[in-house]
Amino acid sequence: MSETAESNERLVCAILAEQVAALRDRMDANAAFDLLWRTSALLSWLSGLLSDSSHNAPHANPVLDRERAEAITEIAEIRHALDELAFLQAQRQDFAKQIADCVVIALEQMAVAEMPPGTSFSSADLAALYVSDEQRKLHEAVVRRLQG
Amino acid sequence: MPTILVLDDSATMVMSLSHILKGAGYDVETGMNGREGITKLNDGVKPSVILTDLNMPELDGIGFIKEARKIASTRFTPIIVLTTESGGRKRDEARAAGASGWLTKPAEPNQLLSVVKQLCPAR
Numbered sequence: 001m002s003e004t005a006e007s008n009e010r011l012v013c014a015i016l017a018e019q020v021a022a023l024r025d026r027m028d029a030n031a032a033f034d035l036l037w038r039t040s041a042l043l044s045w046l047s048g049l050l051s052d053s054s055h056n057a058p059h060a061n062p063v064l065d066r067e068r069a070e071a072i073t074e075i076a077e078i079r080h081a082l083d084e085l086a087f088l089q090a091q092r093q094d095f096a097k098q099i100a101d102c103v104v105i106a107l108e109q110m111a112v113a114e115m116p117p118g119t120s121f122s123s124a125d126l127a128a129l130y131v132s133d134e135q136r137k138l139h140e141a142v143v144r145r146l147q148g
Numbered sequence: 149m150p151t152i153l154v155l156d157d158s159a160t161m162v163m164s165l166s167h168i169l170k171g172a173g174y175d176v177e178t179g180m181n182g183r184e185g186i187t188k189l190n191d192g193v194k195p196s197v198i199l200t201d202l203n204m205p206e207l208d209g210i211g212f213i214k215e216a217r218k219i220a221s222t223r224f225t226p227i228i229v230l231t232t233e234s235g236g237r238k239r240d241e242a243r244a245a246g247a248s249g250w251l252t253k254p255a256e257p258n259q260l261l262s263v264v265k266q267l268c269p270a271r
Contacts, residue, residue: 033163087256088256094161
């Protein structure tokens with residue numbers, strides 16, 4: 001590869017590394033999570049209020065009592081689903097962030113001009129950066145596909 | 149209320165774990181890496197259970213567990229590793245360092261709470 005082509009590739013890697021890093025840094029403190037947790041906390045508060053009002057006026061109105069009990073059950077179900085959704089989404093986001101981290105490190109290393117002539121960033125170098133089995137499985141599948 | 153120390157370099161994960169644990173009746177202390185966790189322990193935080201990620205900057209999960217086991221107050225505290233790593237080698241490494249258990253992400257809130265409650269029931 002000519003010197004100009006190599007330095008162009010390094011430049012592209014450096015730019016891509018910055019762009020993926022910027023994307024990765026936006027992955028935390030998502031407003032959607034904040035809204036999910038606040039909604040969950042609000043539902044918990046409403047459920048407590050309904051429960052309190054039921055205890056303060058027991059059997060005052062059997063229809064209202066039944067509806068309050070149904071609402072409390074429904075709120076608990078929705079809150080559970082919201083918590084589960086937020087937790088799973090947070091973990092998926094964490095995983096995506098780790099993959100982005102790995103891509104940034106690989107691109108940064110490929111952008112470094114100090115590698116000895118004739119050497120390059122290999123797939124084994126990339127595999128050394130992985131932090132999950134999911135990444136390793138994906139890596140192996142791609143290697144198999146391209147070599148098979 | 150029993151205290152759970154949560155260590156993860158993802159702010160979203162820390163917030164999410166805190167929300168679930170607080171909702172189940174636990175006090176939560178947090179840190180973004182193992183070094184912050186050790187600082188908390190040295191500052192007198194006495195968690196009933198520690199939840200830690202493995203891949204963190206400055207001091208990773210394995211390093212944290214080794215350091216925490218040297219501190220008298222956390223020598224026998226249950227430490228659960230919560231991580232995307234499910235590989236046997238990492239698991240063995242964590243166990244050798246002193247980890248008590250392992251949860252692979254993605255875990256469900258019920259899974260997490262059932263492990264924490266077994267080790268330390270909320271009051």
